[in-house]
Amino acid sequence: MSRTTESQSGSSRRADGRHQQRRRGPGRGPGRRAVVLGAVAATLGGAGYLVHEDLERWWWRMPGNQRDRKPGAVDHPGAEWVPASEENYNLADRPYDWEIDKIVVHVVQGSYAVALKVFQDPEHGAAAHYVVRAEDGHVAQTIRELDVGHHAGNMEYNRRSIGIEHEGFVDRPEGFTDAMYESSAQLAAGICARYGIPVDREHIIAHHEVPGADHTDPGPHWDWDRYLSLVRRATASRRG
Numbered sequence: 422m423s424r425t426t427e428s429q430s431g432s433s434r435r436a437d438g439r440h441q442q443r444r445r446g447p448g449r450g451p452g453r454r455a456v457v458l459g460a461v462a463a464t465l466g467g468a469g470y471l472v473h474e475d476l477e478r479w480w481w482r483m484p485g486n487q488r489d490r491k492p493g494a495v496d497h498p499g500a501e502w503v504p505a506s507e508e509n510y511n512l513a514d515r516p517y518d519w520e521i522d523k524i525v526v527h528v529v530q531g532s533y534a535v536a537l538k539v540f541q542d543p544e545h546g547a548a549a550h551y552v553v554r555a556e557d558g559h560v561a562q563t564i565r566e567l568d569v570g571h572h573a574g575n576m577e578y579n580r581r582s583i584g585i586e587h588e589g590f591v592d593r594p595e596g597f598t599d600a601m602y603e604s605s606a607q608l609a610a611g612i613c614a615r616y617g618i619p620v621d622r623e624h625i626i627a628h629h630e631v632p633g634a635d636h637t638d639p640g641p642h643w644d645w646d647r648y649l650s651l652v653r654r655a656t657a658s659r660r661g
């Protein structure tokens with residue numbers, strides 16, 4: 422998360438400052454979806470061997486299978502829907518228009534409540550998709566996964582990623598609770614399964630690893646070995 426406004430390029434706004442009607446991602450070239458779907462059709466045509474997980478992933482790319490936007494709906498089962506201000510993200514149609522291949526891990530530098538509050542502030546200029554509470558691992562979803570959150574400070578990375586905020590401070594590792602690690606790992610495993618994202622440090626990255634990022638979160642005390650092993654375990658139990 423940011424204490425300063427993350428200015429994002431590529432956001433199309435009308436004169437009144439509202440986002441344009443957006444079934445499409447910002448700055449998206451024409452025909453990209455057709456190209457993607459064509460490739461998917463070709464893949465499916467000759468791929469009787471695709472395992473279930475792959476089929477589940479590709480299914481979302483087929484025409485007519487867009488998810489709707491039912492009020493209150495969430496992508497992560499059990500998450501509480503606490504919507505961010507629409508000024509802090511771009512409506513999109515991922516993974517149709519932009520492929521999702523990364524998870525960006527953040528630490529709020531503040532409380533769970535503060536994160537939700539600033540995400541709802543249209544002046545804040547930034548919001549991630551999820552906020553995980555330290556005390557009990559409770560998950561709030563603030564942006565749908567198909568939409569592009571402004572959380573990475575880099576529009577290319579915003580488009581291809583899902584952002585998870587964790588309550589706490591980079592220099593207070595004692596605040597990174599077991600419950601938060603466990604719950605966040607379950608969340609990340611679900612995201613990886615939905616989009617076919619490999620569970621590794623190339624694809625599950627720190628905010629401070631995003632090119633051009635001027636943030637330090639989640640910081641040196643975030644236990645990556647532990648987190649990745651929890652995500653792997655959660656992934657294995659999803660398969661089992």
Ligand SMILES: [Zn+2]
Nearest residue numbers: 422527628638
């Ligand atoms: Zn961050």
